[in-house]
Amino acid sequence: MPEGLVLPGGLVLDEGHLLKDAELRPLTGREEEWLAASPAPPSAIATTRLLSSCLVRLGDAKPSKQLVRRLLVGDRDYLILQVRRATFGDEFHGVLACPACGGKMDVSFDTRDVPVTFRPQTVTNHSIQLDSAGRAERTVRFRLPCGADQEAVLGYDTSEAAELLLDRCVLDSGGVPLSLDEREAIANAMDGLAPQIDLELDLTCPECEKQFSAPFDTTAFFFSEMKINGRQLLHEIHSLAFYYHWSEAEIVRLPRDRRRAYLGLLSDALHQE
Secondary structure, three states: OOEEEEEEEEEEOOOOOEEEEEEEOOOEHHHHHHHHHOOOOOHHHHHHHHHHHHEEEEOOEOOOHHHHHHOEHHHHHHHHHHHHHHHHOOEEEEEEEOOOOOOEEEEEEEHHHOOEEOOOOOOOOEEEEEOOOOOOOEEEEEOOOEHHHHHHOOOOOHHHHHHHHHHHHEEEOOOOOOOHHHHHHHHHHHHHHOOEEOOEEEEEOOOOOOEEEEEOOHHHHHHHHHHHOHHHHHHHHHHHHHHHOOOHHHHHOOEHHHHHHHHHHHHHHHHHO
């Protein structure tokens, strides 16, 4: 069953029309197969691909790649988190390295504990008054980063990508090039207006007892999970095709939980023989 959700930001269309809620479905074998087979696609590309497939409804609009690319970054991360929840459940289990000794440590948390900052949008762009030393006060207009911006800066290093992304989002700088302080002020304003998923884990290393905080990228972790499960998917397709004589196309159309239910029944039947 598709799951209804309220977006933490929402997409304001050019005509002032707000898309603020969505319905999505879990992954099927088709999306799992694409993730497993693709040579580590960038998160922005994978997010667009999966949301284009798994979104059933976006407000009163039919989802498309174009609309998914226009979604704010925080909304995209939120929806991927909900796809992961619908596919795997609420529990996260991962392994992180201690920054002090390099030892591996298990981490676990619940999807429902991931902090989500809801900042509903009402306009397509925003403005900020800049009053830098030696410059006349002026108004700068900007918009918030979206999926298309993430895709456009792929391939650049982190600092250069951040600069290019900000340049894409500044709509009117008042006819004057932005100084470093002004660029920082605009970036801070963006952070304060955008919906966000910001998970930071407070951890203690069991080996050296070092206490530290670690940011956790739920989107990147989900894609890593799917990559690891690629070979398992092939085994599942093989088993169902071998015993039920279904085609691969029929099997990969099944949602993960439905596919696993058939595998459970098959395992029970084989053990009874």
